[in-house]
Amino acid sequence: xxxxxxxxxxxxxxEGATFEVFLLRLVESEMMERERRATERRIKPAKFPVSxxxxxxxxxxxxxxxxxxxxxxxxxxxxxxxxxxxLSTSTFRSCAKQAGKIS
Numbered sequence: 001x002x003x004x005x006x007x008x009x010x011x012x013x014x015e016g017a018t019f020e021v022f023l024l025r026l027v028e029s030e031m032m033e034r035e036r037r038a039t040e041r042r043i044k045p046a047k048f049p050v051s052x053x054x055x056x057x058x059x060x061x062x063x064x065x066x067x068x069x070x071x072x073x074x075x076x077x078x079x080x081x082x083x084x085x086x087l088s089t090s091t092f093r094s095c096a097k098q099a100g101k102i103s
Contacts (some may be wrong), residue, residue, distance in 0.1 A: 004029045 005026055012022040 001026055001030050 008025050008029065009022060012025065033069075
């Protein structure tokens with residue numbers, strides 16, 4: 001929170017946001033940062049070879065994949081869950097399966 005409060009305070013002041021909105025944004029920012037760090041802490045001891053996301057996934061591996069449809073599904077997943085992070089490869093594959101493009 002210490003790193004973000006000034007920047008958020010200035011942003012909220014420019015927007016004319018209430019103090020409650022400022023606090024909400026500050027707490028949301030802290031919660032997202034804590035979740036990001038917790039994920040990093042869990043991934044590190046697992047010693048996964050590489051962290052992958054939807055943005056780095058090589059869609060050429062599956063030539064029949066409709067990448068636009070998968071990205072649209074991924075955005076819906078993010079909106080539904082409320083998360084603002086990149087999708088994992090497993091989530092990407094799940095979205096692709098929903099699109100009916102891979103088994």
